[in-house]
Amino acid sequence: MEEVKVVVAHHERATLRVGDVFLKIDTDRARADVEAAAMAMAPVPTPEILWRKPPVLALAALPGTALGRLGEPSTASAAAWAAAGAAARKLHDAPLPPWPGRSPDEVESELDGECDWLVTNGVLPTDVVTRNRRIAEAAIRPWKPVFTHGDLQITHVFADGDEITGVIDWSEAGPGDALFDLATLTLGHEERLGDVIAGYGADVDLDVIRAWWSLRGLRTVRWLIEHDFDPWPEIAVLKSRL
Template sequence: MDGVEQVEVVVAHRERATLRVGDVFLKIDADQTRADVEVEAMAAAPVPTPEVLWRRPPVLALAALRGTALGRLGEPSPASPAAWAAAGAAARTLHDAPLPPWPRRSPDEVAADLDAECAWLVTNGVLPAQVVTRNRRVAEAALRPWTPVFAHGDLQVTHVFVDGDEVTGVLDWSEAGRGDALFDLATLTLGHPERLGDVVAGYGADVDLDVIRAWWSLRSLRAIRWLTEHGFDPRPEIAVLEGCDDTWS
């Protein structure tokens, strides 16, 4: 059938799915609270976001962004240092914006969740106990009180689109809320430590690099079970944990 757009499955698991049809992305989410946050966060964020074409729960239709993703976890990024710096500048613009109404988890809640995930990793033989212990020790630096900012909450490299050295948009705002600025920077640079200097330069403020490295360990420790149970490959996160060195902390 000539002229009929193909349907591409971008991501799909038990909680949500994203389909692409031509220049339109269709996001299907079982939890409409997440979809509510996404729409409201995109409207409030002072950075480029996808245009909302229409919404008919449980489906949200978004226009495609110009350019390509900044990179992918587990693969070298083709983006320039200036593009990574622009991503850091976009994060700073977001973090300087007025706080959104949605709360995020406290350090104590994160710590309790982290301990449960570490126990699961060891009990199920996913990682050697010494790797888990070393990363849990490094992660401790992230479990401190933080001043909340308007945080994206899931600022992965695949969620930041660039065209040349320009950020054209940021995707997937369902985890937005009042969070730790350094968690966003750590999520952006997870698996790309060589790009951290570019991001920090673009961010334009003093940041605690030890805390960013702590979030690398913490996010990876917490992600592996979810990724495994939802059919995703956790090897990039495992590689981050295996590459952790006590000199990080």
């Protein structure tokens, strides 16, 4: 009998692994619909959908291992990081998905609310929040929407040697800022940014990527705390901006 392993679980959804099958349980039908549709549209490798019976989505395991984890050194090769950048570029060059994404105004409104919460609840020193909010301002500008993954953190990108074998967790996919994906991919791994950009094959605004590092951290810490995850890696990135 296969062992059931809880991969991740919080108040919104859970993922279980049974052998080589992952079972994603999400009671938000709209979010689950986005994930399934995005994987079908994405021009990069994604897990095979074995079956779907809402609220459960069954996915085949990907070969290889994740590029790394936030807060830990990555053992993936420079070529693998460059391949991740190339995969991001291929996604961003694809046709837009038909559902709407967030506007810069919506992002800014959410950011201001999160900053107020962090200070009011004493989660972070005021100077850390203020400094990162100032840096984040560069990301809040008009952007040309592209097909973004929306949560392209390194634990969601799998590689086997120097090759990308797939990208998981597409529930946040939609039209968005290309530099947000690149920033999410390199969050906490600034030393890998050059490899990613080399694979991406286009000029990017490094100040905007750094701004997204700060913005993502400010916007994520509260969610992590409220869902019983350790926010320390994101907090460490925010404090490093001082």
